[in-house]
Structures are given as C-alpha cells and as structure tokens.
Amino acid sequence: MRSDRVRLFQTLPHACGYFADRTAQNLVIDPAAPQLDQLYGPALERGFRRAGGHLYFPYCSSCRACTPCRIDAERFRPDRSQRRCLKRNADLQVIESMAGYNAERHALYERYLRHRHPGGGMDEADASDFRRFLTAPWSPTLFLEFRLGARLLGVAVTDVCLHGLSAVYTFFDPDETTRSLGTFAILQQVELARRRGLPWIYLGFWIEGHPKMDYKRRFQPLQIRTVEGWSDMQQP
Template sequence: MTQHSPKSPQFFLTSPSPCPYLEGQHERKVFTHLVGEKASEMNDLLTQGGFRRSQNIAYRPACETCRACVSVRILADQFEPSKNMRRIAGVNTDLVGVETHAEPTSEQYSLFRRYLDARHNKGGMSEMTVLDYAMMVEDTHVPTSIIEYRRRGPDSFFTGRGEGPLIAVALSDRMADGFSMVYSFFDPEQTRRSLGTWMILDHIQRARSEGLPHVYLGYWVEGSRKMEYKTRFRPQEHLTASGWELYED
C-alpha cells in the first residue's frame, strides 16, 4: 500500500483526457491526497488556492493549452439576492435542511440515482453504484456534512427537522472561512423549486449566520452552459494569477 505523508504532500499529474465541459479540449489535473491529522488544514489551504476535493483527493486543472476553469467563491456577507432568487426562496419556505454527519443512506442513493438518470445519464458519474456513492460521502478526512432537505411538518418548529420524503441533498465541507459545496442533487421532478439554486442560497445563509465569509462553488467555465448559473450569485470572487479578485462582467 502506498504511504502518504500528511506533513509533506506529494503532487501528481494525470494523463490527458477529453474535457467534459469544452468540446475538442483535453484536460489534465494535478492532485494530492488529503490524509492524516493535517488534512483539514491542507484542504483549507488548497481550496483557497483553487483546488477541489473528491473523496480523499484534492485536485485542480493543469491543462497545457487552456485556462478556462476558474475557481469561484461567493462573498456571503455581502451577497444580495436577485428578484428571481427571492422568488425561489419564497417557493421553498416549506423546506427544512438538517445538517448531519457524512453518512450515506439508501434513501439518499435512491434520490441520487433518480437525479443522475434524469440529469446526467451520459456523464462520468452515470454508472455509480451504491458502493461508489458511499465512498463519495464517507471517504473524507476533513469536516464534511450531509444536509438533507425535507418539507416542514407540524412539529418542525420544535424539532428543527422536516418530514416526508427526501427532496434534496448537499454534501459540503466546512472550512475555516466558509463552506465548500462538494456535490448536490435533488428530486428531478421538483422543477418549480429550482432546488440547485435554493441549496446555494441556503448555504449562503448558513455561512452568514456563522460569520463565515465565503461559499466555494468550485469551477466556472466560460462558454459552458452547465456552469452559467454560478456567476448569478453576486458579489463573487474569481481566482486569477494575481489572487482572488472581484468578478465583474
């Protein structure tokens, strides 16, 4: 078994593969392992430096001819929702999000499968089994939570919990300066709710309530329709060669 020292992380480079966002492009990634007592501290530093986490791996693009992937973080304490976002928040006032330990359940996987089959049936995650899903949730050495969203019930005011079937799920890392949204999925039939946007709004509110300045959204790729939604949350910063800078289009 390969040993990885948390005190001196080693970085590796992947082979080129087809880019999932821009047709005709190829991607490469630089990555390292997040393990040991310093994993949380390392995850904070790497995320602030443009890395993303997947299980116990931190990675970032290292493409030879393309710099389209840009790290994005929302300035939670300065965030101002648009009119449409306020409408989405109003539509979802009947939902309650409960933060729990990062533990997979069969109910989560059932919703995850429905989401993939409806939204990403040809993507790289489309063949994920229940064991793959469990690894995605559990294989972490950093503070990670699952937030489950359900409808409010008659006792929710007292218990803080929703009732009924699971409607949406967010897998998130808690960092020293905010939240990093690792992955989220939802009931694909609940189109009226715009649940993807709603979960980001909920994370912004959670960050503000805890005095945390940022919500990290991963990468934005200009020209990719899949990524367009990320620039709607203003103000936000993009990581450039000069550091984090306020994004203005």
C-alpha cells in the same frame, strides 16, 4: 501550501467534462498525505476542489478555462429570481445532517444521476460509488437535507472548513425542477456560512461563456481567482 511540504501529482490526459473536443489534466495533492484535513482549507484558498478523497486543480496544457470562484457571504444579497426561489421553497425544512450513506439518500442520488447523466456510466452508482465520491474520512462534511414533510427532495453536500464552506455537490428529485433546488441549495449554504461566521462559499470552477457554469455569476458579489489572486468578478 509549499511543494517541499506536500507532493503534487499530475494526472494523465483524459476527456474534458466541459468541452467535447478537449482533453483535461489535474494537479492532485498526494492522497496519502497524512495531513489532508489540515491542507484542505489552504487548498480551497488556492483554488483546489475536493472530489471524494482527492484535492485537485485543473491544470491543462492548452486551456485555462476553469476559474475558481467563491461567494462573499457577508456582501451577498439575493436578486429577484433568487428571492422567488426562496419563496417557492418556503414549505421545505432544511436539516443539517451527518454526512454518509443511507438507502434513502442513495435512492435519490441514483434517480438524479439517471436523469442528469443517462447512459454516461455515472447513472449506475452503487453504495461504494456514493461514499467514494461524496465523502472522505478526513473531510469536514455535512449534508444539508431538504425535506417536504418526511420526503427527501434534495441534499447539498457541504464541507465546513475553518474559513469557508465548499459546495461539493448537490443532488435532488428530478421531478421537482420548478423548485430550482440547485439555486436553493446555494442560498442555504450562504445562510449556513453566515450562521457560522464564515466569509466564503467556494463554488468550484466557473467557465466564462459555458452554459453549465453561467448560473454561478448570478451569486454576486462573486470572486474569481487568477494568477494575481482573488478579486471581484467584473459585471458585464
């Protein structure tokens, strides 16, 4: 991706979602670019992330904590805790579904946000918020649904690109915390990548030492991207 072929914009400073005492800025690929579907795969390779119809990369003036990370699908082996997670959820059906809004998904999404982000402005997501954040007309998105019988327990929003999957977002029933459905979603995305012969599962950003991000280091071998390119994360 060369800057003479696509425009990049830098956002104004805004509150950081991970550190209360910091501000953040993003680089955003021109959302009006006509070839976003073609740019998406190369952008993932360079550490970008999709949110709604935007491809962005954190670019803060005084912080470089956000580090792109991805799972090596072929070399990944679940650890003991992850194997227990698979066993706990062996009663679930995993369904590859077309991405998009419906009332059932929206109701689960609202419940999840009310539990995870109470009073933060995200907990009143209407149908347009659902569509705007989770899908884009140019994005190759599918929804992995996790069902117990007819009951929808979770959805892993997954973008399927030419050389890998991007784990965009997962939402699930907040009453089912003992199932560890967030972990289960990533494990299912690894299996989806293997079925489709794709080498990578892009997990967005990892922040060293941050409690909300620490779970990602358990999916080994995990690669991180620095200015030198991608390399395996060194285990402590």
